[in-house]
Amino acid sequence: MLRTTMLASVVALGGLGLAAGGASAASSSPFACDQPARGGGVALQIAILAGRTASVPVPRDCFAGRAPITVDAAASGTVTPVGGEGFAKFVRFTPAQGATGVVTLTFRTALRGGGGEQRVAVDVGGADASRDVVALGDSVTAAFGYCGASDVCGPGNSSVDNSWLSLKDCNQEAEFPKLPENLCSNNRRGGLPWQNDGATSGNVAYAAQFGTWLSSATERAGLGRAPTVRNWGVSGARPAHWDSQPIAGDPTNKNNTPGGFSRQTAAIDDSLVVMTLGANKLLADFLSFDFAYPAAWFADTKGDYAKCTGARGWIWGYEEAGRDRLRRCFEQDWAVNKQGEHLTSVYSQLLEQGNRVLVLGYHLACPTTFGTWQQMNFFAGPASATACTSKKGDNGMSQWDQAAYVSGLLNDAIRDAVDRARAAARTRWPQERRDGRIAFVDTASLDPWAQHQSWDDRPWVFPNDTGIHPSRAGHAVMAKNVAEAACGQLGLFCAQHAALAPSDYDFPGRATNERRVILIASSAAARGIDAGAAGATAAAVKGDAVVARVGTTEITAAQVRRMGRLLNDDARDPSRQTAAEALKTLITGAQVRTEARRLGIAIPTGAALSKATKRFGGGTRGLAAEQRYVTASVLLSQRVGDRLVGAPKFPTLAEGRAYAAKNWRGTKGGRMTTAVAQEALYSDRVEQARERTQTLVDRRYRAATRCTAAAGGNRACSTQHGAWTW
Known part of the structure; x- marks a missing residue:
């Protein structure tokens, strides 16, 4: 959960924490920080093109706090810091003319107990600058709520209307054997995204915006053909839908058959896979609402998990649930739907097929239909609802507090699944280091989503679906994170990163439909x-x-x-x-x-x-x-x-x-x-x-x-x- 407290602000500054001490070795770190201590290992191995200047990520996760870090200039090339000497996020490495093979860059800090020495292996000439990209997952990946490829949807071609009824028409929660489709998502009128060339249509989704950046960066670097980026996100998709391994007791695929999209999962190899996956079916459970009239004005909404957030009093008041009840409901739903098992299985299959996997955590959002908070607004539609931060219950906890807390639980659970897949890969392929081919990006903590909600002047979430999904500008933020993490965490597209850094690139959604x-x-x-x-x-x-x-x-x-x-x-x-x-x-x-x-x-x-x-x-x-x-x-x-x-x-x-x-x-x-x-x-x-x-x-x-x-x-x-x- 994003916290904009003083302490959190300073920790983000550079390791200010009362428990700061030795090197950081968080489980989500893509760097194998303990490898050099075991005799000549490397913290990260990446590949770049011969004869091209490429960015190499600094293994900062392996050093304590904001300790200044130096790097030895390799005899087979030159190194230049990027972003401030001693505190660079990347260094630019230019191989010597004709140099090929593996070059080791050694990073050091003089701070006692600060992490000592870490090495990054650079495979000069081993880069696959044409590695294709496949995005899979749910409605966040699919860009739910947007119909067209133009910057502004015109008359008769509008995005999701500001109406509860039209929103319910776009509800893509489906039980097996029926599967969700992509109605109301990113220029797709029907069918599945791998049908009818839908995988490359639209310019809203973060995958599409990352593809635009990748194409521009590839051209600027003179690397030839740009990688193909396909978006296979499906609104309403659950981890079970993508999993080839049936799990007993799974309520999604009730006959214990492989997931309905598992053939697509099996078709992805030697690619970068980016995904947002894991929020469904929890969204449907926590966002259940009912149109019963007039009872919905004065009583609780219906649904298995409606009481998880609290209960409406008679006309006035709202007795909100505390964190303990929210956690119990979340953990129960997560376990019942076998979410963690399915996610780990999907990650492991993708790693087995030679892919790199970049798992995006979910951004912070406060859906209007979260529990029973704002149901009296349903006649006017989702966009008329008030800010979640203004809705406080009788005990002082706001609708935003609850939504952000559940969002944090969700991302923690997804991160745990990534860690389990990484541990399994370390055991199964001990010599190949496939455990370094999967990374988690906590989108909520990287950017101030809390300040760009649907009630803001510059929203990063889409108001007319109650603020669950990113707007065009929100997808631009996620695309920037993908571009940063592809090189910084997985060692991919580092040549492109050096040619056109994400911070310098104007993503398509950055200034679209925004009031400055x-x-x-x-x-x-x-x-x-x-x-x-x-x-x-x-x-x-x-x-x-x-x-x-x-x-x-x-x-x-x-x-x-x-x-x-x-x-x-x-x-x-x-x-x-x-x-x-x-x-x-x-x-x-x-x-x-x-x-x-x-x-x-x-x-x-x-x-x-x-x-x-x-x-x-x-x-x-x-x-x-x-x-x-x-x-x-x-x-x-x-x-x-x-x-x-x-x-x-x-x-x-x-x-x-x-x-x-x-x-x-x-x-x-x-x-x-x-x-x-x-x-x-x-x-x-x-x-x-x-x-x-x-x-x-x-x-x-x-x-x-x-x-x-x-x-x-x-x-x-x-x-x-x-x-x-x-």
Whole structure:
């Protein structure tokens, strides 16, 4: 689940975490970080074209925090950092003329305990620059809700209408032997995408937009024929539909036959496979709604999982479900439909057939029909519904909180299936390293989807299907992530990546049907003049202009730009999302300092703060003040929390055993299990304490936050006073 808290913002900055220590070796990392320690192994192996400059990903996952990393220049080529010396995401490697074979690049850090040395093997001349791409999965891949290939669907050729009835007509949930089709998806009128040339039609889906980038990058790099990209996404598809292995008790393929699309799965070999898969049939269960009149106005909707989110009171009130009930419902549905088993089976089959597999997690979204929250709006259609963040139940948990929590559970479950497939590949093909051919990209955590919902001026989700699926702009964001991950995690298309980096490429959906919103507006924009026409730039707002106030504390545009550089090195243009993130981080810092002064807690200063800043924040040049500001805010937030709600107590052995028995059915209550359960319960307590603290502090200073005309239209300033919200 995406959390825009102060702590999360800083962790994204570069490893700022109170538990930072040794090298990171997260299970989702594509790098085999422990290989070099076992005698000459490599953290990653990629292939590039001979005689071409190509990007090589830095194995940053293998090093602690934001430790500066150096790379040895290979004798058979030259290496140039990309993105800032010591903190590059890629390096450009140019093989020496005539060089072929495997070249080893050695990456090092001087930081003690920071990961030591890691090697990347570069197979010069071994690249397959024409590797085809197949996208498979469900309605997210299929671009549900869009009918045409043009930028704007014309009269008589519209996307899904703003009507519950037309939405139900597009419902593609189907039980075996009937299978879903692609009605209402990406320029497909009927049939399946591999029929009637449908696999390459449309320009909305992230697969299509990635294909456009790949074609342009291939041409620019002079690599000849561009790879073919096919989109086989099917609206309503479930993991069982793509799986060749029947599973006993599976409710989707009730006669224990292979999935209806499994022949297509078996036909994919030696390709890159990208997918979003796993949300169905859970979506249908959690989004069940009913048109019973007039009962639907005053009573709960029907459906097996409708009560999972809460119950509507008589006319007024809403008793929302807590996280425990949401988790129980999710885990029950996930297990009943054999989701994890089917996903692991599909991944393993694709790896067996020589493919690389890129699994995309689902973006954050809050469907209007999530449970029984907003059913009284059904006459006006989905697009008329109010923002999920504004719908709070009697206990204070919002519809957004619930939807985001379930989204996090879904992505965690998919990541677990990827890890199981990777572990199986490591055992089955120990010498071939096929376990490095599958990677997971957590789309929700990579981009601020929470700030581009259907009620936003620039939505990344499609409003007329209740905000479940990406808009054209949302698919552009996902396509950029695919382009980054293809080289950075799987070592594919690195030559194309060097020729045309995704950050420099204008994806088709990036500016289509969007109304530009300046986050820190110029004086012209503040008067209602279109910022684009007025030529508003970062320079239009003077550095000393006050853009927000928290009590007596003033925040200037210059501070926002410097904080933006610290977060993402890209706040020169105030219309960038990083400007909003930077402003929220600064507002949060001001809030927590004000609360600390009220409680008599000293603000960290001096050598202790310098040491913490150096330890957690790295060493970004010219931003020492901002790093100290963020570090002090993180330390203060913990101290303020201890004072307001108390320091969480570490669980006893008995509490650990009880937690394991309640949450991990079937596990043995051994010493290791109990220890892990204690850690998990303590993590829950810390999370609850932090959320309670955030609520208390934000509630106290929300009314004290005032935004000036220079920040006109800034949603982060006017409705989200700081990064306490999540």
